[in-house]
Amino acid sequence: MTGPESRPAVVRPRRLRTSPAMRRLVAETRLDPAQLVLPMFVADGIDEPRAISSMPGVHQHTMDSLRAAADDAVAAGVGGLMLFGVPKAEDKDATGSVGDRSDGILNRALGALRSDLGDSTVIMADTCLDEFTDHGHCGVLTASGTVDNDATLRRYEKLAVAQASAGAHVVGPSGMMDGQVAAIRDALDAEGFIDTAILAYTAKYASAFYGPFREAVGSSLVGDRRTYQQDPANRHESARELLADLEEGADMVMVKPAMSYLDIVRDVADRTDSPVAAYQVSGEYSMIAAAANNGWIDFDAAVDEAVLSIVRAGASIVLTYAATDIARRLQRR
């Protein structure tokens, strides 16, 4: 007797997996070096690049090593660079004033990269205060110690204008203050920087995965950022943040972290036609690196898979500390 039980399978998805060429032909998601952005740290007052112990392979750069690493990234086809400045401890103060000084480390580095690279890549700046404040918060504090939203906006306006005049093509407000995109847009326009784009940190969660970043920027933070960054429990809130950022004039929107928030990446991608970025943050990178250093996981394969999954979820731009290496592998393919 013949019946469905004894019949060989007729639907055979495995036919499309038979060879590398076949798999390449039918791949639904493709990575391109141009969609990768490399976050970079540049520190004031150091003579040698300094390894960040919690981020194997990532360094605080000197101005010279930054320029060399930026050249490497561009040669590998990376689409953009996101710069973070690490000032000397003694230059930090309550308002993060070194952030908008033209001789501050971040602005000097933006100027150096812009003069080296011109418009051959997209130079982005982290527009936030936490690297520059002695208390480590992303804004200025009220007398009672909470982050003062609107006073912080006035600081972001100055930061953004300083970064644009230093040479940034894109400013990236990452502090999660209400109204930050509108405030920055108005300030840039008023100073004639109408072509400086805003990459808005739209859905930024208060995440444990930023841990290694705190070492990377020598953060002074005590406590947490839960009064301004989002609660990991919330999904719909990100839709509201997205609406606000788009209304305020964001040119690109970002979700951060990426891997534990792929549902949010998908939601945001489904709700906007603007470019969607996602940030594979320090802890995501370091977890893979730590497992690889123990011989438990193949670093290249795992990081490629993670970035592919972020793109599959809907991001068209991925910030990753592995950008240069991934781009090189893609170029060789």
Ligand code: PBG
């Ligand atoms: C804030 C900022 C942070 C990161 C990027 N921008 C730290 C924070 O919000 O606490 C984290 C990036 C990472 O972990 O890789 N300036």
